[in-house]
Amino acid sequence: MQSEPAVYRVGDAVIVKIPELPLEGVDPTYLYPDFDPAVGPEIAREFGAGSVDQQTGMLRQSIHTWLVRTPDRVILVDTATGNDKERLAMPVLHRLNEPFLERLKAAQVDPEDVDLVLFTHLHVDHVGWNTHKVGDQWIPTFPNARYVFSARGHDYLAALSAGDGSDAAIRAEAGLGDMVKTPLAGVYEDSVRPVVEAGLARQIMVDELEAVEGFSFLPTPGHSIDHACIRFTSQGEQALFWGDVLHHPTQIVRPDWNSLYCEFPEAARASRRWALNHAAETGILVFTSHFGESSAGRVGRDGDRFTWQFA
Known part of the structure; x- marks a missing residue:
């Protein structure tokens, strides 16, 4: 029996995790190109079974959406992976058939009820439920919502999709240093462009200003070209939606470890340090966005090290 999701209160809002996909048995040497096997097992022992399989050393993660009422x-903050998407390059995400909308309904939300969808970035596992398939077309899943995301992030995906070389100028303008990876192909076409063409997108500059009432998009580029942490404020209380500045609690101990999905390595490390x-x-x-267990918590310090406590 699935346990009831935790409900967090921030000011006059309630926040609930809507799970899509658990990720079991993630090999840390795959997730982190800089993983050090000499210290990895020792770091793993600092975390519980919900984050690390202590027998195998494999990591446990989650893909989910945050519902803010x-x-x-x-x-909604980010929309996970989505069903029926062609993701041959990432088999674990290929043609999913997950009861995500049923889980959202169990939280007493129908797709038509959603007013805003906010994005930390536009990667495959953060935009997928933007759309669902009807016949041979991708249709916005949340027809009454405004989808709010980075203009630069959108333009970069659009340029890569067009294949006209204009992505190089966007990278140069961003000034994030060496690029080692580009976003997964196909995501723009089935999960981002349809909401733009439907007139539901609001493209913003990522900065400290309050882009949407109660929500500020804080620049943390590197994992993607214009990644943002999203800060929510209500009645003097605050929450921070981290996105992918960190993928797993082991990075609390080793913030120098990038994931293999980080596109601009040095900028990603700098943003991770800032976020911590x-x-x-x-x-x-x-x-x-990807920690297991409750997926929520607080960062502390122990001398010159960061610590993590799940909420």
């Missing part, structure tokens, strides 16, 4: 709005420092200094409640 205020007295007058229904908001910000969370430790403010004590803010952090909602992660």
Whole structure:
């Protein structure tokens, strides 16, 4: 029997995790190209069975969406992977058939109820439920929502999709250093462009300003070209949606380890350090995109090291 999801209260809002896909048996040497097997097992022992299989050393992660309910709005932060998507390059995400919308309904939300969908970035496992397939077309899943995301992130995906070489100028303007990876092909076409063509997108600059009432998009580029952490404020209380600045609690101990999905390595490390420092200094409640267990917690310090405590 699946346990009831935890409900977090931030000001006058409630926040609930809507799970899509558990990721079991993730090999840390695959996830982290810089993984050090000499220290990895020792780091793994710092975390519980919900994050690390202590017998095998394999990592446990999650793909999910965060539902934020205020007295007058229904908001989703990122939309996971989606069903029926062609993802041959990532077999674990290929043609999923997950009861995600049923789980959303169990939280008393129908797709038509959603007012806002906010994105930390536009990678495959954060935009998939933007659309669902009807016949041979991809149709917006949340027809009454405004989809809010980075203009630069959108333009970069559109340029890569066009294949006209204009992506190089966008990378140069971003100034993030060496690029080692590009986003997965096909995601723009089936999960981003349809909401733009439907007139449901709002493209923003990622900066410290309050882009949407109660929500600020904080620049943390590197994992993607214009990644953002999203800060939510309500009645003097705050929460931080981390996105993919960290993928697993082991990076709390080793923030120098990038995931293999980080596109701009040095910028990703700098953003990770910023996010950890910000969370430790403010004590803010952090909602992660891929940590297992509750997926929420707080960052602390132990000398010159960061610590993590699940909520």
